[in-house]
Amino acid sequence: MDEIVVSILKMLVAGAICWINFVIIDTYFGLPEQPGVLGAKMIGEKVKDIGGNLHGGYFMGNIVCSPDASAGTLLASIMNYLMGVEGGLITALLVWIGNRLCADPGYAGTIGALTITAIISLLKPIIEPKYFVAGMVLAIFTIQGLDHKHASLLLGKIAKKMNRGE
Amino acid sequence: MDILEIVIGAVALLMTLRIFLERSRARKLLYLCCLSFCISALIALYVKSPMGGITAIVYFITSTLSSNAIAYTIEQTKHIE
Amino acid sequence: MQILILYLVSLITSIVVAALLKMPLIQKSRPIRFSFETSILFPTPILALGIEAIFRNLFGDYITLAFFAGLFGALLSKYSDKIFGEP
Numbered sequence: 001m002d003e004i005v006v007s008i009l010k011m012l013v014a015g016a017i018c019w020i021n022f023v024i025i026d027t028y029f030g031l032p033e034q035p036g037v038l039g040a041k042m043i044g045e046k047v048k049d050i051g052g053n054l055h056g057g058y059f060m061g062n063i064v065c066s067p068d069a070s071a072g073t074l075l076a077s078i079m080n081y082l083m084g085v086e087g088g089l090i091t092a093l094l095v096w097i098g099n100r101l102c103a104d105p106g107y108a109g110t111i112g113a114l115t116i117t118a119i120i121s122l123l124k125p126i127i128e129p130k131y132f133v134a135g136m137v138l139a140i141f142t143i144q145g146l147d148h149k150h151a152s153l154l155l156g157k158i159a160k161k162m163n164r165g166e
Numbered sequence: 167m168d169i170l171e172i173v174i175g176a177v178a179l180l181m182t183l184r185i186f187l188e189r190s191r192a193r194k195l196l197y198l199c200c201l202s203f204c205i206s207a208l209i210a211l212y213v214k215s216p217m218g219g220i221t222a223i224v225y226f227i228t229s230t231l232s233s234n235a236i237a238y239t240i241e242q243t244k245h246i247e
Numbered sequence: 248m249q250i251l252i253l254y255l256v257s258l259i260t261s262i263v264v265a266a267l268l269k270m271p272l273i274q275k276s277r278p279i280r281f282s283f284e285t286s287i288l289f290p291t292p293i294l295a296l297g298i299e300a301i302f303r304n305l306f307g308d309y310i311t312l313a314f315f316a317g318l319f320g321a322l323l324s325k326y327s328d329k330i331f332g333e334p
Binding site for chain 1: 210
């Protein structure tokens with residue numbers, strides 16, 4: 001019983017680290033600023049129709065339409081769990097190729113993969129990499145799956161604070 | 167069954183339910199993206215080998231490619247109507 | 248220790264080959280975060296290290312393969328516009 005509580009706690013801490021990592025990197029590389037592809041523009045307008053923020057909607061549309069720092073974080077923690085630090089390097093290469101196939105410059109995906117590799121290798125003695133996999137699923141669930149209106153308002157506020165958008 | 171797989175599976179089931187209940191065709195794509203994250207994580211946690219990781223990466227990137235194409239098509243057909 | 252030397256060889260090779268191909272040190276167009284150009288600092292070293300990781304896990308520790316990984320990384324970075332098409 002005690003073991004389950006400890007593992008749930010580790011999962012929540014790992015999820016918070018992943019959330020901060022990918023939201024800051026995605027916002028810094030300008031995801032809320034402009035829709036990179038046409039599909040992201042459409043999703044941003046649809047999110048605005050239900051009362052959300054337009055720039056937060058662009059952020060969510062860009063995550064759907066190309067593998068950004070969110071994908072880099074999940075895939076790098078998967079490969080760190082299976083192969084160690086070298087897996088993070090392979091992830092950065094494959095995510096860059098995927099980004100270019102989706103007509104995206106590819107800064108956010110590769111740098112997100114490399115930073116989460118550094119964080120995981122620092123925290124390895126305390127939190128094992130497999131908790132980061134589940135934590136990242138919970139982190140993306142709070143943005144894409146829970147409540148689109150309030151998530152986009154929060155993302156728009158963060159974008160305004162970091163001078164990206166508006 | 168580990169606690170992690172139970173949590174990820176529960177999120178995946180919830181997302182499947184919400185895809186059926188959501189009326190807007192564009193916002194289904196947001197839930198679908200979350201479902202791809204869950205499936206990719208489950209592939210890696212069940213197939214514990216480096217090739218399983220490569221499979222998870224290739225699955226995720228191709229699913230975003232198809233989402234990209236679908237969203238682009240919805241935007242294009244809006245002008246025709 | 249030997250693994251570190253292999254990665255270092257591919258890193259240095261990629262940077263030298265990229266400099267010989269006359270790539271810019273950093274992207275010319277501003278702002279950098281929306282630019283599709285490739286440069287010596289991004290993404291050439293990352294591509295070279297990723298290719299070297301794949302080669303090492305598939306074929307083993309050979310210093311020749313590390314050299315070729317750096318070469319392929321620089322070429323992929325230089326001709327990425329022609330491979331993936333213009334945005």
